[in-house]
Amino acid sequence: xxxxxxxxxxxxxxxxxxxxxxxxxxxxxxxxxxxxxxxxxxxxxxxxxxxxxxxxxxxxxxxxxxxxxxxxxxxxxxxxxxxxxxxxxxxxxxxxxxxxxxxxxxxxxxxxxxxxxxxxxxxxxxxxxxxxxxxxxxxxxxxxxxxxxxxxxxxxxxxxxxxxxxxxxxxxxxxxxxxxxxxxxxxxxxxxxxxxxxxxxxxxxxxxxxxx
DNA sequence: GCGTAGATCGTCT
DNA sequence: GACGATCTACGCT
Numbered sequence: 494x495x496x497x498x499x500x501x502x503x504x505x506x507x508x509x510x511x512x513x514x515x516x517x518x519x520x521x522x523x524x525x526x527x528x529x530x531x532x533x534x535x536x537x538x539x540x541x542x543x544x545x546x547x548x549x550x551x552x553x554x555x556x557x558x559x560x561x562x563x564x565x566x567x568x569x570x571x572x573x574x575x576x577x578x579x580x581x582x583x584x585x586x587x588x589x590x591x592x593x594x595x596x597x598x599x600x601x602x603x604x605x606x607x608x609x610x611x612x613x614x615x616x617x618x619x620x621x622x623x624x625x626x627x628x629x630x631x632x633x634x635x636x637x638x639x640x641x642x643x644x645x646x647x648x649x650x651x652x653x654x655x656x657x658x659x660x661x662x663x664x665x666x667x668x669x670x671x672x673x674x675x676x677x678x679x680x681x682x683x684x685x686x687x688x689x690x691x692x693x694x695x696x697x698x699x700x701x702x703x704x705x
Numbered sequence: 706g707c708g709t710a711g712a713t714c715g716t717c718t
Numbered sequence: 719g720a721c722g723a724t725c726t727a728c729g730c731t
């Protein structure tokens with residue numbers, strides 16, 4: 494018999510107790526870089542068997558759509574996989590890479606403008622700094638797979654983005670995106686954002702520009 | 706701490 | 719048929 498998938502109990506949260514609330518659609522329709530910055534410090538929440546799990550996002554990357562060679566939607570590429578990126582801001586786009594990892598993205602802008610923010614790392618409420626450190630691990634820890642791609646994060650589904658009522662003060666780091674060397678000039682664009690004080694942000698973050 | 710190799714398969718050419 | 723918005727293990731320093 495196959496064991497039932499289980500999420501790590503250290504990720505259990507009570508969104509109300511944490512003072513978390515969902516942003517409106519307009520939050521996600523803003524310019525992608527702004528959304529990417531503001532998602533650092535936001536929470537991703539996941540409902541699993543009726544219980545809420547979640548983590549504080551500490552690393553993101555912006556993908557700017559048709560003009561961004563690093564984006565799956567570059568040059569207007571539109572396939573079944575990428576289709577969710579063409580949806581309205583506030584949808585989830587999940588893809589599968591390297592034969593074993595999933596990556597979660599939050600779609601930005603409006604319907605027809607395929608931009609998104611990749612969630613690269615998060616910090617759980619109960620320690621375990623490496624549990625969600627990296628896009629693949631983040632998805633694994635929260636049970637996010639391509640089955641959830643296209644989900645509307647604002648329509649009461651099992652995955653939501655929540656903002657803290659009081660934003661924690663953190664140093665925001667900025668750098669080029671990871672793993673997009675093939676993207677020509679776009680590879681150097683400073684579209685990666687991270688909480689420079691987070692233990693969940695990988696070592697390669699060191700030595701890059703930090704915005705006060 | 707750093708560099709490299711191997712895993713493994715959906716997606717697109 | 720090639721390769722990827724990654725991760726881990728392992729060897730070396």
